Amino acid sequence: MRTAVVVGGGIGGLSAAIGLRRAGWRVTVFERAPRVTGIGAGITLWPNALRALEVLGLDLTPLTVPQSTGRLRDHRGRWLTRVDGAEFERVLGRPILGIARAQLIDLLREEVPAADLHAGVTVTGVTADGRVRWDGGELHADLVVAADGIHSGVRADLWPDHPGAVYTGQTAFRALLDNSGRSGLSGILGPGTEVGMVPLTGDRLYWYLACHAPEGRRHADPLGYLRGRFHDLPDPLPALLDATPPDRLLHHDLFALRTPLPTYLRGRVALLGDAAHAMTPYLGQGGCQAIEDAVVLAAAIAGHERVEDALAHYDRERRPRSQAIARRSDQAGRFGTRLTNPLAVAARNAVFRLAPASLSVRAATAAAHWTPPPIG
Numbered sequence: 553m554r555t556a557v558v559v560g561g562g563i564g565g566l567s568a569a570i571g572l573r574r575a576g577w578r579v580t581v582f583e584r585a586p587r588v589t590g591i592g593a594g595i596t597l598w599p600n601a602l603r604a605l606e607v608l609g610l611d612l613t614p615l616t617v618p619q620s621t622g623r624l625r626d627h628r629g630r631w632l633t634r635v636d637g638a639e640f641e642r643v644l645g646r647p648i649l650g651i652a653r654a655q656l657i658d659l660l661r662e663e664v665p666a667a668d669l670h671a672g673v674t675v676t677g678v679t680a681d682g683r684v685r686w687d688g689g690e691l692h693a694d695l696v697v698a699a700d701g702i703h704s705g706v707r708a709d710l711w712p713d714h715p716g717a718v719y720t721g722q723t724a725f726r727a728l729l730d731n732s733g734r735s736g737l738s739g740i741l742g743p744g745t746e747v748g749m750v751p752l753t754g755d756r757l758y759w760y761l762a763c764h765a766p767e768g769r770r771h772a773d774p775l776g777y778l779r780g781r782f783h784d785l786p787d788p789l790p791a792l793l794d795a796t797p798p799d800r801l802l803h804h805d806l807f808a809l810r811t812p813l814p815t816y817l818r819g820r821v822a823l824l825g826d827a828a829h830a831m832t833p834y835l836g837q838g839g840c841q842a843i844e845d846a847v848v849l850a851a852a853i854a855g856h857e858r859v860e861d862a863l864a865h866y867d868r869e870r871r872p873r874s875q876a877i878a879r880r881s882d883q884a885g886r887f888g889t890r891l892t893n894p895l896a897v898a899a900r901n902a903v904f905r906l907a908p909a910s911l912s913v914r915a916a917t918a919a920a921h922w923t924p925p926p927i928g
């Protein structure tokens with residue numbers, strides 16, 4: 553049986569492990585964290601990712617929360633456009649799913665035999681011929697999937713000329729709330745700020761706020777800081793901040809790969825997920841693209857005799873699409889969260905108000921029209 557090592561037990565790495573196992577390979581996953589678990593409150597999965605997960609044998613439909621019509625509003629609380637979850641579902645054939653990250657990682661992890669999943673193991677070196685080294689040993693694999701995230705060590709080692717991920721100038725606060733009593737995707741778009749709310753199963757709510765900030769700035773009382781800085785933002789932000797227990801609030805700076813990689817391959821090593829194309833979160837597609845990568849890689853492996861041919865196919869299929877979506881995500885940020893000039897903000901808001909709702913739906917759903925290949 554041919555063997556693969558997956559470096560990283562995040563969304564991309566676990567999806568790749570499931571797909572490669574379906575292609576008949578023996579897979580070993582190394583994850584440096586002591587436990588394989590999801591950090592980061594919630595995540596939205598678009599229909600492109602839901603279809604890919606179905607190919608991996610996971611049906612997330614039971615976790616879907618019916619999304620009633622929500623609103624996108626400006627910083628004064630004025631209506632900008634409708635966010636119609638039902639219309640998204642009609643256009644895309646599937647709903648947009650909000651899910652707790654821990655729940656998603658649990659679902660993926662359960663599909664990988666525990667004996668093949670090694671948590672608490674940091675990979676310290678990978679070579680293009682498939683050699684993988686970690687603190688306690690070394691092995692050789694027919695394929696190495698580097699799914700080690702935005703600050704990928706494998707990418708740094710094997711693509712030494714690439715500048716790596718850069719700070720986007722924005723930071724993100726996120727939390728998961730119980731008993732929210734809210735339904736419908738909704739948000740607030742202010743100057744240099746975006747707030748989003750995504751209902752999850754069990755009456756929970758995932759909310760996030762992205763805003764400008766110097767890299768690395770942290771606050772002794774982050775909720776107090778948000779209340780002060782965004783005191784003029786409309787409801788429901790004040791209510792969300794009041795309802796958020798301090799230990800539930802997460803704060804991460806946003807990084808992205810601004811220089812697209814010329815290839816995702818080095819010999820028998822393939823970059824996947826954020827390691828390959830870390831993007832800004834403004835389209836909610838980073839994790840979705842990692843899942844797409846995994847399915848395309850597994851399908852290519854199942855469909856080609858030679859690993860080299862399979863990898864060449866993977867690179868051809870995945871690089872243009874994932875890098876185009878990363879670019880579009882950046883553009884969405886430039887037109888949305890990153891816009892600070894008051895005149896530009898007013899013009900953007902006017903476009904939102906005047907454009908037919910169907911146009912916003914088309915723009916928001918463009919990346920989600922994708923059909924995965926079957927594995928084998």
Ligand SMILES: Cc1cc2nc3c(=O)[nH]c(=O)nc-3n(C[C@H](O)[C@H](O)[C@H](O)COP(=O)(O)OP(=O)(O)OC[C@H]3O[C@@H](n4cnc5c(N)ncnc54)[C@H](O)[C@@H]3O)c2cc1C
Nearest residue numbers: 560562563564584596675700701825826833836838839840
């Ligand atoms: C604020 C925010 C909101 C987002 N919202 C969405 C959204 O709504 N929808 C969406 O699709 N995406 C979203 N994303 C993007 C999404 O989170 C990422 O694209 C996704 O998590 C990438 O998965 P990954 O498996 O490639 O990387 P990661 O999740 O980073 O996993 C990499 C794993 O590799 C491990 N690792 C690293 N180095 C080593 C090593 N040397 N040895 C062993 N293990 C190692 C790490 O511990 C980690 O577990 C968002 C991102 C942010 C920051």
